[in-house]
Amino acid sequence: MKSLIRKIINLDFSIQVRNTLNIIPKGIQKKVSNQSSTSDAFIWRTDNNFTTKFKFSDILKLYFKIKKSHVELHFYSKFNNLITIKKIYDLDFSNEVVISKNLLGGIEDYGVFYAYHIMDEKKSQNISVNNKCYTGFSKDKEFYSFVHGNTLVRTFDYYTNNQNELVQTSFIKNKNYLIQKFFYSSEKNELFFTNPASKSVKFDINGKNFKLKKGHSKLISINDNFVKIRSNCFYFRPIAFTYNEKYFDVYHC
Amino acid sequence: MNFFFGIQNNLFSSKLEIPIFKNDGTFLEETILYKLKIQDLEWKIEIFDKSKKNNFFFHVNSSDVNNNDIFFIGRHENLKKFKSNKLIVLNEFTSLVPHGYHYRSNLRVNINKGGFSSYQSDYPYKMTPVKGSVVTSLASVTNFNADKNYIFFKNIYELPIQENFKIYIVDLKEKKIKTFFEAKTNYSNFFEIKKEYILPEMFLVSKNYVGIPIYISEKNGQISMEHTNPPTSNILNSDRIDIVKKFKRELNEIIN
Known part of the structure; x- marks a missing residue:
């Protein structure tokens, strides 16, 4: 019975009701898969002469000693249209990618991207990582002003290959x-x-x-x-x- | 409870805007901005609310910022609890609340040549009793193409002492110390990082004391300032504390 109640109060709709009425509100879906890679929604800008640089650590290598992995960057337009997926192999402890309009097929605009750390070989251990790394913005393509990642936004489940958003909403602006x-x-x-x-x-x-x-x-x-x-x-x-x-x-x- | 801080040296000046409201819009009535400094091995407290702006912020100009003094907001009655031999929680105005956000000031750093950079900064009370080690990747927010890169390492320790401790640059591939800096507690430490250390394998490791590692880089008057996230923020496993401890042990073995 208890588990049924727990299931009901944690349904998407129920969470929205809880958040609307401010009764045991839930800001983030905490049940992230035991095998997953979560990412902030990082900004990219190529508008107004901006170039973006993304700097990230090889989290799987540093903390889990996993040598065979790659990072996928999923780029979206400001209207959530998938532009491209870039896969980065041969990772070092710290890595960087310059996001210019050339990388995005000539697009001069802005949007978001998600960074997922993907294991190249299946592992049985629990591995759930979170990329809150750093984006830099430049007008001269040489010097970048950096800002760190902040929020757990979208998670990639290694089991199902599904991507899900974690942040919760309410029905009203409260x-x-x-x-x-x-x-x-x-x-x-x-x-x-x-x-x-x-x-x-x-x-x-x-x-x-x-x-x-x-x-x-x-x-x-x-x-x-x-x-x-x-x-x-x-x-x-x-x-x-x-x-x-x-x-x-x-x-x- | 959070403390607020700045930095001042011959290259950079800084100013602080400390809000008198929480992020949820709650205003804190009858608050006072206090300044804490160390004198004769004691914490000395003084009122510093001389330029409240629009009833929204306490404004601390660069002429009032130095590398030693720290600030907090409170009410007159909080002073009854104040101890000169140790920092304690005097109020919860600036503490983190469930589903809330960190209570932060705007720390804005200016360079003489004209550029500026800011970040929403705070030093949580819970960090002040901690002795330990901070580990951060040196390549994360530095600029290889900058004219200069610097580390601004802020420590606030609960006891009114200025004790020296070392901050190392460690090569994780070679398992070697590359260089070190002499830092001190309760101070805005500031060091230049040579370009040869801005490599993926270089990590900054503090010994005995923790702090907030903030990186500043500069080119032609444009500056970038950002702090790095702690390693635990990269892992969502329930045993993430142990995983990070293991990683830190690996680096601490190099410096010990």
């Missing part, structure tokens, strides 16, 4: 997030949002409404000193790009 940063009017500020959930995310920024479908991302310019985000999604936080004359900065909010 999650408030006031950014602990003062945005100066003398600078240009952009906030980059990605939808980390499997459901649509409805949100407003200081009262202005937006919507992101599953996997979508959006770059939004802001002119306010203070930013309050109201959404129906847990862990819905942007990455900020701040520009001042010829310099720019990127950071998590």
Whole structure:
């Protein structure tokens, strides 16, 4: 009986009800497979002369001594269309990939990518890794301003080869997030949002409404000193790009 | 409870914006910004709320930032619990809550040439009693093509002491120490990293004390600043603490 109740209260719909009513809310689906690779939704930008660099550790080698593995980068457009999958072999302890428009078939835009560590040979031991590594952004293709990964967004199950989103939502916009940063009017500020959930995310920024479908991302310019985000999604936080004359900065909010 | 900090030297200055509200929008009434410094082997506390801005932030200018002093927010009544011989939790205003976010200040570093970089920073109280080792990949957020790369290693330790400890650069392939820096507790330590160490096999390993490893790189006035995530954040296994301990042991054997 107890296990049946547990099953019912952990159904997708039930979690949304719990989150809506704020009764034992659940922000993230904790039942990640024992054999899985989880990734943040990392930003790529090739718009406005940006080039992106992704730096990542060989997590399987460092912590599990697995020598035969590769990393798959799944690139999506801002509308969640799969652009390409890049497989990277011969991994070192630390690795990097430059994401230019050439890598993405000439696309000058922005979107997200997911990084999965894939074992080349099946293992019986429990191995569940999480890529929260680092993306850098450059205007001159030489010097990159870096920001770390933050949220568990999409998980790849080694058993089933399925990918699932982990972040949960509610039916109404009942999650408030006031950014602990003062945005100066003398600078240009952009906030980059990605939808980390499997459901649509409805949100407003200081009262202005937006919507992101599953996997979508959006770059939004802001002119306010203070930013309050109201959404129906847990862990819905942007990455900020701040520009001042010829310099720019990127950071998590 | 979180502490906030900055850095100041002949290359970089920094300023802090410490919010008076939680991320969920709850404002903290009647709060005061306090500064803590070490004097005569004691923690000395003083009020520092002289420039509250728009009732949203405490603003700490670069002229008030140095490598020793740290900041926290609280209320007058919290001072009854204050101890000069050890940092303790004085309030829970800035503590992490379930399903919540870290309470962070904006630490913005400027270089004389004009560039800037910031990160949402905090030093959680729970790190202050910890003695141990930090391990981080040197190649993660450094720039090989930069003019200069630096490590900014912040330690806040519960006791009012400035004790020296070593931070090593270790080659994991050769299992060798490549170089080391002399750091001290309760200080914003700052070292230049030579280009020859910006390689995939190089790891930074601290001995005896933990801290937050923040990397700063600079080229033509543009700067990048970011901290690295702890190794446990890379693993979701239930035994991840043991897995990371094993990995750290491998590196600690090289420095011991």
